[in-house]
Amino acid sequence: METGIACYSRGALLPTVSSKHSPPSISPSFSFRNLKSSSLFGESLRVMPKSSIKMSRTKNSSLVTRCEIGDSLEEFLTKATPNKGLISLLISMGEALRTISFKVKTASCGGTACVNSFGDEQLAVDMLADKLLFEALTYSHFCKYACSEEVPELQDMGGPVEGGFSVAFDPLDGSSIVDTNFTVGTIFGVWPGDKLTGVTGRDQVAAAMGIYGPRTTYVLALKDVPGTHEFILLDEGKWQHVKETTEVGEGKLFSPGNLRATFDNPDYEKLINYYIREKYTLRYTGGMVPDVNQIIVKEKGIFTNVTSPSAKAKLRLLFEVAPLGFLVEKAGGYSSDGHQSVLDKVINNLDDRTQVAYGSKNEIIRFEETLYGSSRLKGGVPVGAAV
DSSP: OOOOEEEOOOOOOOOOOOTTSOOOOOOTTOOOTTOOTHHHHSSOOOOOOGGGOOEEEOTTOOEEEEEOTTOBHHHHHHHHOSOHHHHHHHHHHHHHHHHHHHHHHHOEEETTEEEOSSSOTTSOHHHHHHHHHHHHHHHHSOEEEEEESSSOSOEEOSOOSTTOEEEEEEEEETGGGTTTTOOEEEEEEEEETTOSSSEEGGGOSEEEEEEESSSEEEEEEETTSSSEEEEEEOTTSOEEEEEEEOOOOOOSEEEEEOGGGGGTOHHHHHHHHHHHHTTOEEOOOSOHHHHHHHHHHHTOOEEEEOOOSSSOOOSBIIIIIHHHHHHHHHTTOEEESSSSOGGGSEEOSTTOBOOEEEEOHHHHHHHHHHHHSOBTTBOSSOOGGGO
16 A cells, blocks of 8 residues: 555664775685675765655654655655665665666577677676676675575675674576566575574665666565565666555465476365466566565465475575565564464574465465465455365
8 A cells, every 4th residue: 555654763874885885805705806896886875865754743852854765765764764784785785776677678698698789798698697787786885694596505794693684595596487578586685694594584774675667666574664665676776665565465476386286186176276266467577576575565365385395495584484474574574484474484594484374364365275274364264266
């Protein structure tokens, strides 16, 4: 629902991130030698002026600012949180998403490798995205550790433990469909301190995804701010707040991943047949980012990726499932691995994998009841396909 929200602020100003800073050293196994820092951070980020913050008083007289549709990313974050480190990190990642969008749109892809005329001939576009994101985290100065699906080992980004963050990301989810010009995206989650294992998705302080399609958007959510927020990349290169989602309602729209699992998972087959019989609209692209993003944008629907004895889990809890679960649940939706919210699953290893469903409350109830006979979200008579 597109409504204004109250975001607490203590008058924090954005730190200036400049190409003058030299990146701290990181793990010897990782190198930025193929990148020029000026390609991403050639211009200092703007400091948001105090005069652009709108102030109001609530019933309990606490001074608040309102995050509004039309705000820039910098304005929104300054109103939303007093944490300068988190602001710096999310703005730095926004800079990387902007650059990745340009690289994706200008890459000429053949087979598995993508090349362009900007000195990136040796890099597939997903590896280029990976390097840009690591560079962004280094230049934020507030990231302690980071890891990605391409580099699944903790990399020291040089930031502090106290007051710093650790970030896990999928640099280009759906990279195998770049050559067909389908929508692809970036996923990342932000955890406080220096831990990315022994934590849950609910411990995230923020999560986001970048969507590279006909439009480029930056969808993010913060732990202490209501809703999930969409920013669009304007022609002049700035991010503008265009949508806030706080409720995911009911609607007949489905995105069924891993359909090969229906061969030896009869309960998943039963669920798919229910969608077809009830005349749900199929909206499945083969990319997890656009398929989950449409639930947030359309404010309805269901995404499933179910396992079976012959079709094992492929989706990684740390890099994909938990961050997207955070975005969906902050938007007013629900997530499930069949028994619990994916945000309650402990991440024991960087490579932990799981099945998942995202959607409205009734769709998650139907998912859990159909696959396992009951739902934690509802007692009594089963719904829909579970009957």
